[in-house]
Amino acid sequence: MTESLHHELQPLRRNVFDLVACLREASVFFALNHLLHFFEPHMSFDTYLRLLEAVPALEVRNGTMVPAHNRLSEQIAAAWTPVHGGPRLAAVAGSDAHTLRRVGTTWTEAPGRDRDEFLSSVRSGFGRPGGRDGGVLAVSGDAYGVIRGYVASLAGIERPDHSGWRRVAAVSSPALCHDVESQAARTPEGARSRELDERQSRLGQL
Secondary structure: OOHHHHHHHHHHOOOHHHHHHHHHHOOOOOOEOOOOOOOOOOOOHHHHHHHHHHOOEEEEEEOOOOHHHHHHHHHHHHHOOOOOOOOOOEEEEEOOOOOHHHOOOEEEEOOOOOHHHHHHHHHOOOOEEEEOOOOHHHHHHHHHHHHHHHHHHHHOOOOOOOOHHHHHHHHHOOOHHHHHHHHHHHOHHHHHHHHHHHHHHHHHHO
């Protein structure tokens, strides 16, 4: 992946199959992450599963996903047989960390003496998931870690990303905590935390 290719991909983001075709044409190795997590009812399930025919790899362990989701992804990757032949899905894993707290806690293991050999092994299907599964605590920790960093930057404790007047206005506002929590609830981490709460509740009832 290069900066120029990343720029070329942006107009294709609305059509995943066009984006995948561009990545394949550029010989970029990539993976479909957190399978089914962003599945939308307006797309047929058969169309969604076409993604498995289009991608070279599937993420089978995500450091924010509950164990049941990760085990299901691993089973799908192991059992999936391409309709039109070709190589089977390679397996990858990652921490999906949004803060430094969880970086490197979930990983992909594969043989190789350097980066190129490692990537070649993963591409060839020798990758294995390692490290932790996730859950509500992992996602909540990320969400509130982002909040902590934001508040610390406003207070000048960490490197600020805000102008001086904005920091003063935000810190002096009595509604700061409420505003920060409201903003956090609207972030992807906040939404995922709520969804994982609901998903774990449903899994506990099975």
